[in-house]
Amino acid sequence: MPNVFALVPARGGSKGILQKNIAPLLDQPLLAYTLKAAQAAGVIDSIYVSSDDDQILSVAHYYGAERLKRDPHLALDESPIDPVVGEFIHRIKPADKDIIILLLPTSPLRNAVHIREALAEFRDFPTCRSLISVYEINNQLMKAYVGGGEFLQPLAGAHSSYLRRQDLPSLYMPNGAITIFKVDDFMREENIPRTHEIPYLMSEYDSLDIDTSDDLLIAEQRLGKPLI
Numbered sequence: 473m474p475n476v477f478a479l480v481p482a483r484g485g486s487k488g489i490l491q492k493n494i495a496p497l498l499d500q501p502l503l504a505y506t507l508k509a510a511q512a513a514g515v516i517d518s519i520y521v522s523s524d525d526d527q528i529l530s531v532a533h534y535y536g537a538e539r540l541k542r543d544p545h546l547a548l549d550e551s552p553i554d555p556v557v558g559e560f561i562h563r564i565k566p567a568d569k570d571i572i573i574l575l576l577p578t579s580p581l582r583n584a585v586h587i588r589e590a591l592a593e594f595r596d597f598p599t600c601r602s603l604i605s606v607y608e609i610n611n612q613l614m615k616a617y618v619g620g621g622e623f624l625q626p627l628a629g630a631h632s633s634y635l636r637r638q639d640l641p642s643l644y645m646p647n648g649a650i651t652i653f654k655v656d657d658f659m660r661e662e663n664i665p666r667t668h669e670i671p672y673l674m675s676e677y678d679s680l681d682i683d684t685s686d687d688l689l690i691a692e693q694r695l696g697k698p699l700i
Contacts, residue, residue: 474569474654475517476591478510480537481556482577483547484525488684493523493577494531495682497691502682503528505580505695507535512584515591516573520564522556523547540564554663561655568656574664578682579649580691582674586650590672594652601665602653605672606644607679614640644671647679 486492494501521532522540524547529539594603615633617624
């Protein structure tokens, strides 16, 4: 049975919120929500936090995660995620068929059930190369036009702007909460597979991504809401 690794990328720099990945959210740092969800899922063999920041790595250790000190040049504002995954694979050396679940720490409403369901769905589709979490958005956007030239251009094809809503395809927005792929599929081109993807559908409510102080306030309201 392949091992399952959770990789949580949590660099130190942040423009919108100082030390965003460990910003206080109710009674614990933001990062803790992802680590606790990964642990509670019960399907992950090892949880790693990749960071250039010693304070973040200390928080990761406190909450029971393995620590991976990231190369500083992979922790810049413009740094893509693929080299971060590559660094993890080259240093930890998982087997080819092992599975990596990428969990961004800015998704505090993604929980253990989401992770379990997403992994089960990934395993049920052996022909897929990756799974990404998404939420459904208004398909009326398919009727939009693109401007900037002399004439308007339909966004989704010549007749899309005249289709009835019920005849339009469903649209899904990635939320960054969960990405799943196998090590060998990543290593073919040293990037997360972006073909043969399948969706794991989450609600827009649970898809909240923390980017601003206002997002933290929304998360506090949703996490602090008593169960009925």
